[in-house]
Amino acid sequence: SQQGEEDPQALSIQEGENATMNCSYKTSINNLQWYRQNSGRGLVHLILIRSNEREKHSGRLRVTLDTSKKSSSLLITASRAADTASYFCATDAGGGSEKLVFGKGTKLTVNP
Amino acid sequence: GAVVSQHPSWVICKSGTSVKIECRSLDFQATTMFWYRQFPKQSLMLMATSNEGSKATYEQGVEKDKFLINHASLTLSTLTVTSAHPEDSSFYICSARDFRTSRETQYFGPGTRLLVL
Numbered sequence: 001s002q003q004g005e006e007d008p009q010a011l012s013i014q015e016g017e018n019a020t021m022n023c024s025y026k027t028s029i030n031n032l033q034w035y036r037q038n039s040g041r042g043l044v045h046l047i048l049i050r051s052n053e054r055e056k057h058s059g060r061l062r063v064t065l066d067t068s069k070k071s072s073s074l075l076i077t078a079s080r081a082a083d084t085a086s087y088f089c090a091t092d093a094g095g096g097s098e099k100l101v102f103g104k105g106t107k108l109t110v111n112p
Numbered sequence: 113g114a115v116v117s118q119h120p121s122w123v124i125c126k127s128g129t130s131v132k133i134e135c136r137s138l139d140f141q142a143t144t145m146f147w148y149r150q151f152p153k154q155s156l157m158l159m160a161t162s163n164e165g166s167k168a169t170y171e172q173g174v175e176k177d178k179f180l181i182n183h184a185s186l187t188l189s190t191l192t193v194t195s196a197h198p199e200d201s202s203f204y205i206c207s208a209r210d211f212r213t214s215r216e217t218q219y220f221g222p223g224t225r226l227l228v229l
Contacts, residue, residue, distance in 0.1 A: 031216055042116075042205055042220040043156070088155060092216060098144060098209065100218060102156045 005103050006089060012109040019076040021106040023089035024069075030092040032065055032072050033100065037086045046074075046087075081112045114140050114210035118221035125196055126229055133191045133224045135162075135206030141186035142208035146218065147179075150203040162189040162206075196228045 005024045013019055023032070031050045035043040049056045049065045049072065056063045062075040076083055086107045090100040115138040125131050135145055143164045148156040160181050161169040168181035178200075180192040189208075193200050203225050207218040 042222040104155045
């Protein structure tokens with residue numbers, strides 16, 4: 001089964017810096033999504049990028065997708081302490097199943 | 113936006129007892145809901161897909177007799193952990209899709225933390 005793999009597993013930066021997280025997957029996808037999870041909480045959908053898209057922006061978020069390399073990146077610009085959370089990529093398994101397969105996640109810590 | 117709630121938010125129970133967790137879509141109808149399990153510092157693992165009015169579809173390795181799923185209405189799915197044991201202690205999260213806005217985005221509940229003593 002396909003699985004997203006994020007790297008790095010953990011990232012610690014200072015407020016104001018940019019944070020880049022990467023995700024790789026194994027099989028073809030319909031779309032790739034990024035979610036955020038605060039400690040001990042549910043997930044919040046951040047952004048979705050379809051397989052025919054290469055880049056997408058939403059506020060301070062920028063997502064790229066390279067289907068030839070089966071990889072995606074999430075860039076958070078001008079980070080804030082409130083961005084501290086775990087970030088997961090999830091791939092649509094396709095085939096009409098509606099299932100998402102989540103990667104292992106990157107724990108981001110933004111120090112004030 | 114679409115809101116999904118879970119109840120309870122946390123539960124502590126004795127080994128051998130059964131625990132029911134509810135997942136509700138508050139402002140939309142969900143024919144399909146998903147149940148995930150998350151161990152500390154790990155990712156989400158899909159347990160099963162809950163289908164309104166029909167049997168749930170379980171992922172490989174998930175015991176259907178252990179984790180009973182009922183999706184009796186378009187806004188409610190329940191997960192019952194039967195004869196719970198300490199190894200069932202985990203964070204259980206449900207999600208649902210709001211087809212009014214997107215067939216692809218899943219909206220997640222806040223999760224239920226289960227501790228089995």
